[in-house]
Amino acid sequence: MEKSALQIARAAYQPKLPKALKGAVKAKEGKATESVGNQKEIKELFPNTYGMPVVEFVPAESENNEAVNVGVILSGGQAPGGHNVISGLFDGVKSLNKESKLYGFLMGPGGLVDHKYMEITDELIDEYRNTGGFDIIGSGRTKLEKVDQFEKGIEILRKLGIKALVIIGGDDSNTNACVLAEYYAAKKYGVQVIGCPKTIDGDLKNEQIETSFGFDTACKTYSELIGNIQRDCNSSRKYWHFIKVMGRSASHIALECALQTQPNVCLVSEEVEQKQMTLDDVVTLIAKAVADRAEDGNNYGTVIVPEGIIEFIPAIKKLIAQLNEVLTDPATGEPREFASAEEQIAFVKSSIEADNLAVLESLPADVARQLCLDRDPHGNVQVSLIETEKLLSRMVDTKLKQWKSEGKYCGKFSAQHHFFGYEGRCAAPSNYDADYCYSLGYNASRLIASGKTGYMSIVKNTTAPADEWVPGGVPITMMMNIERRNGANKPVIRKALVELDGAPFKYYASHRDVWARKTSYVYPGPIQYFGPTEVCDRCTLTLALEQGKK
Numbered sequence: 001m002e003k004s005a006l007q008i009a010r011a012a013y014q015p016k017l018p019k020a021l022k023g024a025v026k027a028k029e030g031k032a033t034e035s036v037g038n039q040k041e042i043k044e045l046f047p048n049t050y051g052m053p054v055v056e057f058v059p060a061e062s063e064n065n066e067a068v069n070v071g072v073i074l075s076g077g078q079a080p081g082g083h084n085v086i087s088g089l090f091d092g093v094k095s096l097n098k099e100s101k102l103y104g105f106l107m108g109p110g111g112l113v114d115h116k117y118m119e120i121t122d123e124l125i126d127e128y129r130n131t132g133g134f135d136i137i138g139s140g141r142t143k144l145e146k147v148d149q150f151e152k153g154i155e156i157l158r159k160l161g162i163k164a165l166v167i168i169g170g171d172d173s174n175t176n177a178c179v180l181a182e183y184y185a186a187k188k189y190g191v192q193v194i195g196c197p198k199t200i201d202g203d204l205k206n207e208q209i210e211t212s213f214g215f216d217t218a219c220k221t222y223s224e225l226i227g228n229i230q231r232d233c234n235s236s237r238k239y240w241h242f243i244k245v246m247g248r249s250a251s252h253i254a255l256e257c258a259l260q261t262q263p264n265v266c267l268v269s270e271e272v273e274q275k276q277m278t279l280d281d282v283v284t285l286i287a288k289a290v291a292d293r294a295e296d297g298n299n300y301g302t303v304i305v306p307e308g309i310i311e312f313i314p315a316i317k318k319l320i321a322q323l324n325e326v327l328t329d330p331a332t333g334e335p336r337e338f339a340s341a342e343e344q345i346a347f348v349k350s351s352i353e354a355d356n357l358a359v360l361e362s363l364p365a366d367v368a369r370q371l372c373l374d375r376d377p378h379g380n381v382q383v384s385l386i387e388t389e390k391l392l393s394r395m396v397d398t399k400l401k402q403w404k405s406e407g408k409y410c411g412k413f414s415a416q417h418h419f420f421g422y423e424g425r426c427a428a429p430s431n432y433d434a435d436y437c438y439s440l441g442y443n444a445s446r447l448i449a450s451g452k453t454g455y456m457s458i459v460k461n462t463t464a465p466a467d468e469w470v471p472g473g474v475p476i477t478m479m480m481n482i483e484r485r486n487g488a489n490k491p492v493i494r495k496a497l498v499e500l501d502g503a504p505f506k507y508y509a510s511h512r513d514v515w516a517r518k519t520s521y522v523y524p525g526p527i528q529y530f531g532p533t534e535v536c537d538r539c540t541l542t543l544a545l546e547q548g549k550k
């Protein structure tokens with residue numbers, strides 16, 4: 001495969017490792033832990049993996065350096081840095097013992113169940129160091145949650161002599177990793193399961209996990225593009241750009257992009273929910289910004305829309321919750337099957353409550369259809385398919401026309417639409433993600449060597465220079481609570497939504513009135529890989545604000 005000059009230079013980049021991982025380590029254990037909610041139920045469900053301590057790796061004289069065969073799985077949506085997790089893990093297991101082997105299961109968790117795998121060799125890994133994408137072994141969204149899958153898995157793990165499995169995924173995949181760890185521990189199968197926090201959405205974080213990998217690079221990529229649009233917008237001064245950014249539920253990406261680019265409007269789903277806003281309230285908020293700027297002679301602007309917003313409008317959220325219930329077969333817990341889309345829509349309409357039906361029918365026909373029909377394998381509405389940016393601009397246009405008819409000055413309104421999601425998920429990882437991911441993978445090898453299972457690999461203090469980063473592990477059960485999913489109560493990792501009393505949102509809220517009216521755009525430009533550290537190694541503004549570093 002031919003490579004660009006940047007790719008060649010980038011391949012030679014040696015990711016930074018925390019000083020604590022540069023020699024032999026031992027696990028320093030904290031106190032017994034509790035889950036974040038429903039302690040009694042989680043303890044009962046995870047008798048072998050509940051209550052374990054948080055661990056931190058500290059220097060040691062020597063460590064367990066027996067050869068170990070390890071398997072790795074990339075699960076769910078792509079996120080920049082996945083290849084570096086695997087290269088860190090590869091280097092980590094080889095540094096323990098040269099005879100260790102790393103096997104990659106192909107196309108996600110399904111590869112484990114279907115026994116599709118490949119050995120990761122020196123030559124192979126060297127092709128992928130510091131590159132974006134998950135293409136080294138591919139990814140997939142098969143849910144690993146049934147006993148027959150676990151049993152199929154153990155067959156191939158035994159055949160390959162694999163003693164530990166690393167699952168690189170988001171909250172759902174790490175929940176399943178924990179269920180698998182518990183199952184193998186209960187059965188005494190002798191296979192450890194370690195998770196790794198991945199998702200561009202940034203919603204797998206808590207007191208132990210500073211950020212999920214990929215969030216940094218994806219937000220920098222989208223912010224570069226939003227900055228370019230803002231410069232175009234400020235040059236021609238004739239369009240309002242509606243820019244939807246990914247983030248299935250949480251608005252972390254939208255908020256981070258707003259902090260980096262200072263648009264006229266950024267919607268934050270969590271605020272919409274907290275203020276119990278209706279779709280009309282959201283439309284009015286944007287239309288007001290358009291009319292206010294028109295008064296100043298500015299018939300242009302930018303609006304950032306988080307992908308998941310539709311699910312946070314309380315009336316629509318209630319509707320979706322009922323759709324999820326009625327579209328799940330209570331006997332199997334699986335999505336119900338229908339002969340045709342029309343049959344499915346008719347079933348939905350006859351099964352939901354009257355107030356939910358009224359909300360469904362108030363929506364534009366294409367959006368209503370989308371809500372009734374599409375689900376991902378986890379049973380979630382596929383929000384990335386709903387064209388919210390177009391829906392909102394259409395409704396803003398109608399609102400402005402109505403205001404004009406009532407005599408209000410609204411200027412001219414002409415809209416352009418964008419959706420940034422896939423553009424950022426496979427970008428070459430920023431230095432932050434390249435270093436963070438390599439450290440997460442290397443650190444996973446130390447969790448394995450210390451005999452841990454049901455843990456997630458973590459690296460803390462990442463706003464400091466990499467030397468001072470703190471590697472360790474957090475028991476996955478510690479992050480769990482019980483939530484209603486697809487018509488049933490399930491133990492799941494609690495998703496981190498944008499906190500309205502957190503520093504990133506507060507910073508945005510204290511500036512947004514000025515940004516809404518006055519053109520205050522910032523143009524962040526492309527990710528830089530070579531150059532001054534304050535340009536190349538900076539973290540997201542979200543993380544800097546959360547840690548009081550801005």
Ligand code: FBP
Binds near residue numbers: 077171247248307425
């Ligand atoms: P993960 O949570 O699996 O990392 O994926 C997140 C995401 O990128 C969302 O932002 C988006 O809604 C979704 O994946 C799109 O999924 P798909 O790749 O299946 O279209």
